Amino acid sequence: MDFYEVIRKRRSIRSYKSDPIPEAALQRIAEAVHLAPSACNFQPWKIKIVTDPGLRAQISANYTRDWLIQAPAIAVIIGNSKQCWKRFDGTPSVNIDIGIAMEHLILAATAEGLATCWIGAYDMAKMNAVLGVVPPWNVLALSPLGYADQEPTNVPRKPINKIFEIV
Ligand SMILES: Cc1cc2nc3c(=O)[nH]c(=O)nc-3n(C[C@H](O)[C@H](O)[C@H](O)COP(=O)(O)O)c2cc1C
Structure with a gap:
């Protein structure tokens, strides 16, 4: 996929097939995250790809939408506010x-034909405890x-001239 096609293809998907993800795709996604920039190159993150069914169930219990558990993996990004x-x-x-590292992951996943949905609306202390x-x-x-089991609906954006200008 061409870069702009990846950008257009990426959407938040809220229905998943259970088909497993090829190991090679996960390795390419890891390389994409590895190359993400960070302030002072401090790379204050760890990324876990959780495939264990028991752990996925515990994560999903802290974000109670039925679609999170459908996917064969959950990508988790852990950040350090001191480092x-x-x-x-x-x-x-x-x-x-x-945010940048997670978006690298999401765009690489999209290029691999995989679907994602950024999730932030959970109790962080409870999610920390689970992991x-x-x-x-x-x-x-x-x-x-995982692999999408739906076509995303159109989600409108603000008019481009309201958010982007060349001055
Ligand atoms: C920081 C952040 C947090 C988000 N948290 C959630 C969430 O908890 N649950 C959810 O379903 N979508 C969440 N989203 C997805 C947004 O709702 C989605 O990106 C937005 O509606 C635009 O739709 P699109 O991603 O399909 O283009 C989040 C997105 C971002 C960037």
Whole structure:
């Protein structure tokens, strides 16, 4: 897939087939995450691809939509708010850094013909406990990883001239 085709193809998918993901595809996705930029190159993240059914069930219990458990894997990104660069006012860069890494993962998955849906609406302390994560590490985002079992509906965007200008 050409880059812009990947960008257009990526959508949030909320229905999955249970078909397994080829190991080679997961390795290419890992390489794409590995190349993600981060402030000062601190790479304040860890990524887990959870395939264990018991652990997937526990993660899904903290995000109660039936489609998360349908996918054969859940990608989890864990960020460290202490090991990241801080802006001059002290604001940690970890959310930006993990956002970029997660998007690398999502776009690589799309290029592999896989579907994803960024999930952030969960209780972080409970998700940390399920995954054995202790602050300053935190589970900052996750996504089902698998083959889509739906065509996404159109989700409108703001008019391009309202959000993008050449000055
Ligand atoms: C930071 C972030 C958090 C999100 N959290 C959720 C979520 O908890 N559950 C969900 O179903 N979608 C979630 N989404 C997906 C958005 O709803 C989706 O990207 C947006 O509606 C645009 O649709 P599209 O991804 O299909 O283009 C999240 C997206 C982002 C970037």
